Amino acid sequence: MSDEARLRLVIWLNAAAVIASVGLVWGAFGIQIFDDEAPCPLCLLQRLGFFAIAAGGLMNLRFGIRPGHYGITLLGALVVMAVSLRQISLHACSNLVDGVCTGYGAAPLGWHLYTWAFVAAIAAIVGVALLLMIPTPYVRPAKASILTIAVFVYVGAAAVANVGATAAQCGLGPCEDPPFSSAMSDPANVIEGITPGVFVPTWRRDEARLRFSKGGAVTWATPAGNGEGTATLTGSPTEELSITGGATCGDAPGTYDVAMDGSQAMVLTPVDERCADRAAALAGAWSS
Amino acid sequence: MVLIFALWVIVGAILWRGYHRLAMAGAVVAMLATLLMLREHATDVIGLCL
Numbered sequence: 258m259s260d261e262a263r264l265r266l267v268i269w270l271n272a273a274a275v276i277a278s279v280g281l282v283w284g285a286f287g288i289q290i291f292d293d294e295a296p297c298p299l300c301l302l303q304r305l306g307f308f309a310i311a312a313g314g315l316m317n318l319r320f321g322i323r324p325g326h327y328g329i330t331l332l333g334a335l336v337v338m339a340v341s342l343r344q345i346s347l348h349a350c351s352n353l354v355d356g357v358c359t360g361y362g363a364a365p366l367g368w369h370l371y372t373w374a375f376v377a378a379i380a381a382i383v384g385v386a387l388l389l390m391i392p393t394p395y396v397r398p399a400k401a402s403i404l405t406i407a408v409f410v411y412v413g414a415a416a417v418a419n420v421g422a423t424a425a426q427c428g429l430g431p432c433e434d435p436p437f438s439s440a441m442s443d444p445a446n447v448i449e450g451i452t453p454g455v456f457v458p459t460w461r462r463d464e465a466r467l468r469f470s471k472g473g474a475v476t477w478a479t480p481a482g483n484g485e486g487t488a489t490l491t492g493s494p495t496e497e498l499s500i501t502g503g504a505t506c507g508d509a510p511g512t513y514d515v516a517m518d519g520s521q522a523m524v525l526t527p528v529d530e531r532c533a534d535r536a537a538a539l540a541g542a543w544s545s
Numbered sequence: 546m547v548l549i550f551a552l553w554v555i556v557g558a559i560l561w562r563g564y565h566r567l568a569m570a571g572a573v574v575a576m577l578a579t580l581l582m583l584r585e586h587a588t589d590v591i592g593l594c595l
Contacts, residue, residue, distance in 0.1 A: 298582070301546050305579045308553045312560070312572045320565050329572050336576050343586050401561075409561055416554045423547040431582075432546050 260394045267322055267393045272408050274330075274384055275314035278307045279415045281377055285370055286418060288363050298432045299347075302340045303374045304419060309333025310381050311412050318405040321397040327385045334385075337378040344371040549578045 258266075282304045288294050296304070313330030317323070348369070363370060398405070426432060556571035 298546065302579055302582055305546075305549055305553070305575070308550075309572060309576050309579070312553075312556065312568075315557070315560055316565070316568060319560055319563070325569065329569065332573070332576055336579055339580070340583060343583065409557070413554070413557050416550060416557060420547060420550040420554060423550055427546055429547060
């Protein structure tokens with residue numbers, strides 16, 4: 258194989274690697290948009306790592322094949338590995354439903370997104386190792402090819418889309434952990450002026466959080482009887498209450514006995530069936 | 546988090562304009578910022594390793 262043919266092969270392989278790594282970001286973004294699954298902070302950090310993986314490939318396309326560019330990709334893969342391994346360790350058997358570890362979030366093709374991220378990072382490292390074995394002459398492209406332009410547009414669109422989505426979800430501050438489903442802002446879930454409560458178990462600390470805008474005292478209990486307590490809300494626009502030892506997805510779907518102001522009986526009714534399906538999240542709306 | 550995504554958009558623009566070293570430096574800074582966001586988990590991770 259001639260030098261030119263090898264160079265062409267390596268350029269195409271770099272383009273494919275960039276498309277694949279950012280394709281994972283697009284996939285997660287699709288789940289976020291179409292499956293209404295807001296990404297957790299660690300999930301967003303993994304997406305950032307994939308952009309770093311892609312950056313090395315983009316540099317190869319734009320500036321020519323250089324070992325330093327592969328270094329950027331390797332560092333990006335290590336970032337993804339660090340974050341995804343952290344998330345795997347958080348959710349490894351942290352949430353047992355009927356004796357089955359359910360993990361966190363969607364699990365396309367049987368594995369959770371953070372597990373796929375870890376596997377993809379390993380694949381990136383192996384891919385870089387193989388690419389480095391191909392002797393490639395250094396030729397800086399005089400101008401960007403159609404392929405390079407297309408890949409840049411593809412990656413740029415993903416970055417801009419994630420800037421918008423993350424800004425909408427988190428603002429400029431740190432993102433909430435766990436994230437709240439955007440379904441809760443649906444006006445259809447607002448009953449008699451009461452902002453829907455969001456009841457999201459967090460697998461890490463076995464706690465549940467309720468969020469609502471109406472002030473008053475709340476007593477709560479879970480159907481499984483694994484948690485109960487009281488709390489006073491000050492009535493600020495979004496008051497947040499953390500309940501340690503609260504309900505888990507094992508309780509869903511169900512009716513939650515919650516009293517507000519000590520007299521007004523409230524029922525927390527799950528409106529999101531995802532929890533029943535795969536124990537990902539349980540969202541609830543207040544109704545009287 | 547949104548600022549780091551925005552940083553990648555900037556790095557991409559620098560890369561496209563052809564500033565090689567600046568793009569490399571930007572990518573490293575973006576990765577360091579990403580790892581910085583992981584700092585709250587550092588204690589647990591170190592604990593797991595120990």
